Amino acid sequence: MSTPVAVQPLPRGRVARLVGRRLRDWIPALVVLVVVLVGWQEAYRVLAIKQFLLPKPSAIGSTFWDNRSELLHAGWLTFQEAVGGFAIGSGLGILVALALARWRFVGRAMMPYAIAANAVPIIAFAPIANAWFGDFSKASKIAIAAVLCFFPVMVNTLRGLTSVKPQSLELMRSYAAGEVEIFRRVRIPTALPFMFTALKVASVLAMIGAIVAEYFGGSFSDLGTLIRSQYQVFAYEDAWAGILVACAFGIAFYLAIGLLERLVLRWQPSTSE
Amino acid sequence: MSVVVLEGISKQFGRGGTTAVQGIDLEIDEREFVSLIGPSGCGKSTLLRIIGDLIEPSSGKAVVNGKTARQARVQRDYGIVFQDAVLYDWRNVTKNIALPLELAGWSRKRRQDRVREMMELVELGDFGSHYPWQLSGGMQQRVSIARALSFDPPLLLMDEPFGALDEMTRERLNLELLRIWEQSGSTIVFVTHSIAEAVFLSTRVVVMSSRPGRITDVIPIELPQPRTAVTREQPRFFELVTRVREALHLGAELDRAAAEATG
Numbered sequence: 206m207s208t209p210v211a212v213q214p215l216p217r218g219r220v221a222r223l224v225g226r227r228l229r230d231w232i233p234a235l236v237v238l239v240v241v242l243v244g245w246q247e248a249y250r251v252l253a254i255k256q257f258l259l260p261k262p263s264a265i266g267s268t269f270w271d272n273r274s275e276l277l278h279a280g281w282l283t284f285q286e287a288v289g290g291f292a293i294g295s296g297l298g299i300l301v302a303l304a305l306a307r308w309r310f311v312g313r314a315m316m317p318y319a320i321a322a323n324a325v326p327i328i329a330f331a332p333i334a335n336a337w338f339g340d341f342s343k344a345s346k347i348a349i350a351a352v353l354c355f356f357p358v359m360v361n362t363l364r365g366l367t368s369v370k371p372q373s374l375e376l377m378r379s380y381a382a383g384e385v386e387i388f389r390r391v392r393i394p395t396a397l398p399f400m401f402t403a404l405k406v407a408s409v410l411a412m413i414g415a416i417v418a419e420y421f422g423g424s425f426s427d428l429g430t431l432i433r434s435q436y437q438v439f440a441y442e443d444a445w446a447g448i449l450v451a452c453a454f455g456i457a458f459y460l461a462i463g464l465l466e467r468l469v470l471r472w473q474p475s476t477s478e
Numbered sequence: 479m480s481v482v483v484l485e486g487i488s489k490q491f492g493r494g495g496t497t498a499v500q501g502i503d504l505e506i507d508e509r510e511f512v513s514l515i516g517p518s519g520c521g522k523s524t525l526l527r528i529i530g531d532l533i534e535p536s537s538g539k540a541v542v543n544g545k546t547a548r549q550a551r552v553q554r555d556y557g558i559v560f561q562d563a564v565l566y567d568w569r570n571v572t573k574n575i576a577l578p579l580e581l582a583g584w585s586r587k588r589r590q591d592r593v594r595e596m597m598e599l600v601e602l603g604d605f606g607s608h609y610p611w612q613l614s615g616g617m618q619q620r621v622s623i624a625r626a627l628s629f630d631p632p633l634l635l636m637d638e639p640f641g642a643l644d645e646m647t648r649e650r651l652n653l654e655l656l657r658i659w660e661q662s663g664s665t666i667v668f669v670t671h672s673i674a675e676a677v678f679l680s681t682r683v684v685v686m687s688s689r690p691g692r693i694t695d696v697i698p699i700e701l702p703q704p705r706t707a708v709t710r711e712q713p714r715f716f717e718l719v720t721r722v723r724e725a726l727h728l729g730a731e732l733d734r735a736a737a738e739a740t741g
Binding site for chain 2: 370372373375376378379380381382386390391394397470472473474
């Protein structure tokens with residue numbers, strides 16, 4: 206027999222140990238976090254920073270705790286918009302990529318406009334979207350998030366769909382496989398790692414897009430409006446607490462997509478270790 | 479009956495571009511093991527792909543299993559093995575072997591039985607649930623061969639299948655390929671760079687030369703069957719290796735003469 210494998214598949218029932226290892230991996234990052242927070246807190250004494258320029262972490266923390274239900278509610282609203290935009294933008298991105306990979310002439314016709322759309326400054330587009338869909342509707346926020354998600358997902362998915370090795374295609378041809386079979390069994394699986402990379406980027410972009418759109422007019426209980434209005438009344442701790450919540454939801458979204466990636470791409474060496 | 483009949487096959491890439499092969503006539507009978515050998519760029523891989531209808535010839539006729547090459551491909555009359563194993567990373571060994579069976583619409587039960595049979599044939603042991611990245615190059619090529627033979631095609635096309643393997647693995651797989659050829663009863667067309675490999679495996683060696691690719695010699699290899707490790711040490715084996723080497727050199731000289739005449 207040939208040389209046996211170097212790496213065995215992960216045996217089942219070792220989840221606890223895996224989690225333990227994950228925690229150990231996180232320790233350095235946690236140490237950095239603690240050092241930064243302590244340094245930040247102490248810097249006020251040493252450097253005499255003005256509270257309104259940069260509130261103390263402890264002040265942000267206690268503000269968050271006092272207003273946690275309002276903040277989390279706002280975050281949840283914004284998160285829903287981000288998820289909606291993400292789903293629409295990424296979904297369209299994947300569909301367009303499939304069409305472009307299937308019919309090259311579509312690609313030649315559409316690509317310049319896709320690139321142009323990506324170059325539109327999103328901040329300038331946000332008020333326009335609000336005008337189209339209504340200031341207080343969720344639709345305008347979803348639209349902005351979708352626009353931000355579309356391009357990276359489309360480009361990466363297309364890249365994946367077209368990076369199939371020529372011999373893989375010859376093999377499928379030798380089996381007399383049709384175009385649909387080739388997409389289903391070769392192109393799409395090949396594209397999945399590319400697609401997930403883009404989806405992770407898009408998850409964060411969706412959250413940013415939703416908040417930007419809210420900045421230019423949103424219901425009074427969402428995160429963008431909350432951060433803006435707190436700044437206007439000089440409640441900086443509250444604004445910072447809002448940013449903290451936005452980050453937390455963004456990270457949660459990112460991690461959720463990462464988890465999905467692990468589940469879907471179980472065959473990959475980097476994800477099964 | 480002839481499994482492969484090529485008549486006056488020529489292939490030009492692009493309009494007025496390079497001529498890959500020219501005026502190829504070749505007939506391959508059932509149960510033959512024919513090697514195509516020649517220098518890089520002599521069009522041996524192109525010829526193999528014309529037989530498999532992966533490339534269309536510019537002129538000439540390719541008949542496979544009594545049908546046009548296209549019909550033969552559509553009816554899955556051949557299996558193909560490349561130098562690179564071309565396994566799908568997201569499928570484990572079992573599922574890679576089962577791929578052509580899925581495409582042919584076999585039931586799950588029938589697929590499982592056949593895959594088990596194939597794994598035994600190529601001696602893959604219990605590596606069925608392993609993914610390609612967990613296998614050595616030799617193991618990957620076994621999977622590739624099992625996949626090509628899984629639907630029991632009458633013809634097996636092999637494009638330098640052992641070219642990327644080390645000498646030891648290569649010699650072992652050569653022996654295994656001969657055993658598989660015996661057991662499966664298929665006809666094999668085998669592209670290789672290696673003279674020794676061609677002589678050891680084949681019933682006939684087709685020598686090609688380049689620019690344009692054409693057949694310069696066809697050498698029958700009448701070494702006794704079945705061939706074993708001892709075959710490589712017999713004087714007759716060395717004589718045939720020398721014979722093929724000389725044919726290759728003669729072809730190369732013809733190339734040079736042709737180049738000088740035109741240049």
